[in-house]
Amino acid sequence: MLAVALLPAPLHAQAIQPPQAQQPPQLFPDQKPPTAALRGRVFAADSGQPLRKAQVRLLSADMAAGGARENRLATTDVDGKYEFTALPAGRFTLTATKGGYVSLGYGQTRPFEPGRPIDVLDAQVLDRVDFTLPRGGVITGRLVDEFGEPVSNVMVAAMRYTNVGGRRTLVSSVRNAQTDDLGEYRIYGLAPGDYFVQATSRPPIMAPRPTGGAPGDRSGYATTFFPGVTDANDARTVAVGVSEVIEDVSFALSSTRTARVSGTAVDSHGQPLAGMLMVIRQTGGNMSATGAPLAPDGSFTLPSVAPGEYTLRAQTMGDDVREIGSLTLSVTGDDITGLRLIAAPFSPASGRIVMDAAALQQLNGAPLSVMVLSARPGDFFPGLRPSRVADDLTFAMSVPPGQMRFQVTGQPAGFGVHAVRVSGVDVTDEGVEVRAGVEIRDIEIELTTRLTSVSGLVANPRGEAARDFTAIVFSQDPTRWKYPNRYIKIARPDQDGRFKVSALPAGDYYAMAVESIESGRWNDPGFLERARQGASMFSLMDGETKTIDLKLQAVR
Secondary structure: OOOOOOOOOOOEOOOOOOOOOOOOOOOOOOOOOOOEEEEEEEEEOOOOOEOOOOEEEEEEOOHHHOOOOOEEEEEOOOOOEEEEEEEOOEEEEEEEEOOOEOOEEOOOOOOOOOOOOEEEOOOOEEEOOOEEEOEOEEEEEEEEOOOOOEOOOEEEEEEEEEEEOOEEEEEEOOOOEEOOOOOEEEEEEEOOEEEEEEEEEOOOOOOOOOOOOOOOOOEEEOOEEOOOEOOHHHOOOEEEOOOOEEOOOOEEOOEEEOEEEEEEEEOOOOOEOOEEEEEEEEEOOEEEEEEEEOOOOOEEEEEEEOOEEEEEEEEEOOOOOOEEEEEEEEEOOOOEEEEEEEOEEOEEEEEEEEOOHHHHHHHOOOOOEEEEEEOOOOOOOOOOOOEEOOOOOEEEEEEOOEEEEEEEEOOOOOOEEEEEEEOOEEOOOOOEEEOOOOOEEEEEEEEEOOOOEEEEOEEOOOOOEOOOOEEEEEEOOHHHOOOOOOOEEEEOOOOOOOEEEEOOOOEEEEEEEEOOOOOOHHHOHHHHHHHHHHOEEEEEOOOOEEEOOEEEOOOO
């Protein structure tokens, strides 16, 4: 529990002062100019003094619902004041950050939970939307080698377990630290909680192709957890309180033999690939990626690779990536030579945006774009850019091989994606398997303005209105509890104590409310299996609006 909690401040309507410079709102044809405003102050919890140069981020609370797509940033002045003007009506979230302090969402009262949304009406002015930021906790220490000598240039992270893609995974909680020439590190800005301290060495990622001679020093360091173990199950947690400084979390890195990995990348015609090699390492839920240009003959050598699981990805460089290839690699300490990484061409894809006549009229010429994303969690393709949709609502693009999903951006308020079909087959959630160089036609992305909405109030065990809770709405079909997921949504209460989730697909759902839940846990299939035992059940049709009042329940 945060000792210094961020409590929702009262919202007052007042005349607004002249606005600070902000991003001008983008207007679609015939759209009325937005007239609402929101402002407040950011304070330090320990001193009560205003914080200058803190950053406050305003985001649309439910982008998938087609709400006003706002993404703005304001910086506080010498009095800790910030302000957003020319806001459209909608539901928004606010987050305040400043170096050395715990970043908090508006209305957040516990670590690692979402903040609360704020509903803004047309021409409404909301004042005193204030934040009180506690100073972040700190972990410091020193890393040494097996001889007690300091080790520099080691990445150190404070890790905690959360759910990623349906799996309990260690992920980094804040920015990483790096050891200096004395082997010392300092991780700051930590919210109260228990952390695993993880150290990962950063050897040179690329070297010239070896020409013979002595192999040199092949020693290195495995990923090591405090107090000096390589298995996270054997690691010891470090408990950090509010604004607490934990010193001397020091340990020795686990030495290991590193491997030299070498090979050649070629394009789809067997010619040396002129491009970049990306080396991607997944350590629990912490992913690191380093890149370097390939040699002119397409060769590469990684001189000192610690044991672990890696993905090597080679791709052409520049603004227009056209060929890409990857392979997975398990490094155990033995050298790996003669790798041949064969890139494959992107595939042409084309389709159209469809919608009913009423939605088309409401779209009113908004500039749409189509993006392609991997359907597999943790996978990414750097360099991909959105493709603009033509005036006749058709689009054409190039997509990399793999299991891919299509996404639309740029639609105005009130729009959502109803379905994505390829040759009449619904691929909205699973995506489509793209084969290298094989054209994909007849992509149909259906937009709709008939969005579902579920809202309600929550009562505590005494029958009183609960003011602080998290509502969870999830599909009754357990096969829907996987990444990527449109069928699980959470909501925090707004200033009126009401929750709201929007743009769920039609189907059968459970709804429940808990006092608090840590980030990511609501996607855990094990948690959802236990939660549904006491949840309310309901069904949704396309475009349906439903009110469901809930009671707080406890789920282990």
